[in-house]
Amino acid sequence: MEKEVYLELENVSKKYGTINAVNSLSLKVFKNDIYGFLGPNGAGKSTSIRMILSLITPDSGKIKLFGKDLSVDRYTTLSRVGALVEKPDFYPYLTARKNLEILGRLSNVKNLDAKIDEVLDLVKLSSRQHSKVKTFSQGMRQRLGIAQSVLHDPDLIILDEPGNGLDPQGQKEMRVLIQKLNVERGITFVISSHILAEVEQLANRMIIINKGKSLVEGEVSELLEGGGILVTIEISNPEKALLVASKFESAQDAELSENNSLRLRIPRERIPELLAEFEKDAVKVYSVIPARSLEDYFISKIGNE
């Protein structure tokens, strides 16, 4: 069965003077995706996100949300979208709860008080709900930003740099929250981030853009692992391990690295079999580290530009 397309951009372009901020960009986000939106600074990510949210009008091209043209059906499509664009700015002179009340009313949220309690609890801000936002740290504002994005039970949430201002613990909590909302509530996410590890751990599909143009789009696993993933295996007997790996059918480019670890390319699903072969030949395996990360892939793509 064909997956439902929640967001589609068809040849969308935006120029500022002579600069092409976004140049004929096309992409598709399917229902239940966690979609990574990657690109270096100035690649056009924020402009694209603002166009998707109707903050900026495209010069040309079409944006469809839930199969409907955004320019024709802005009201109903946006009511199903939650967003946190760049930094989380609120009315600083109002409390966290009052900010959510205003935003909830704008989104026609039913049972607003109960819903506010729920989202404040979700982002662990219940104890500070009556504090003015001007007293909040960047991390707390970021969490409040997430709270307002889920307040109206959207089907699609667009997060622009959600990990900004969060400490490592906060970033981890954010990832867990996104995964939870994706799995438990079936919310589709579009996540723009420069923290590649964050996207790598979360996204099932992604696009990399540069200079306003799409460089590559697809399944994260396929893009990163086409022809197998590159792994470094820390073992007890390097020479013997190299011999075993050379004979193993699916392993390619096996070689010993300077610190006597074994490096090779292998399809992810064949790794357990290779480890079983090592065990048979009394080669102890201490660790298996995937060397081919999103960071390498990203740099290789951007570097080619």
Add this chain to the structure above:
Amino acid sequence: MNKLVRIELYKIFTKPRTYIGFGAVFLIVVAIQLGFYFEGEEILDFVIQNLKDSFLFEGKLINVYTVSYIVLTSLWIHVPILIALVTGDLIAGEANSGTFRLILTRPVSRTKLLFAKFFAGWTYTYLVIILMIVLSVGLGSILFGSGDLLILKGTLNIFKAEDALWRFALAYSYGILSMTVVASLAFMLSAFAENSIGPIIGTFAIIIGITVISTLGFSMLRPIIPFLFTTYLPAWQLFFDYELDYGKISRAVFTDLAYIILFLSVAFYHFRKKDILS
């Protein structure tokens, strides 16, 4: 629409800067009234000393109406600043604080949002003038009591107490209209700006600039002076002529209405198409 208006009013009246306007009106009116309460007789003697040779003044000349007229004259200089302080912030303030990213990504019509913002700004304008009325007429009645209104306006105009009241009512009503022009100008500038300093200062600079140029009376500008909104800012004084000049009053009212429509049309046209980059 009602929901948007309520939200905008809530935002205005929870913002500390809103109360600067009310505070300033309170301080100025009360200061003038206390000044007249304690030293009013000396001030009045000084003002009418030349007239005493020709006229015999009887009755209570320092009364609620005379002091209210003086309050009106002096406050009309300050009120545009106080109006611009809030209305100039209505759109640019959201751009500056980045909150447009929150509200315009919700299912909200930009046109309705702008209507709500303007209506909320107009309500503030209206309330500032209501406060002026309450303080100058209400508090003035307690402090000074009633009496005939004495005005030196080219000629010496004296109105009986019952005649003064409706003139004040019309003057204040016209004041609300002319201050709506100021609010519309600040609102229009606010639609173009990314922070509220520009529209606030811009509004006042435009009013002062045009007023100064008009007052200098350059002959080449004379034909356009009747079409400038600043020409009609002091038109509330027309209601204190013995014979009301309906021609002049109508021209003032229609010019004000034309400017309100012009300023708001430009604001709406621009904002509906504006890219939110803040």
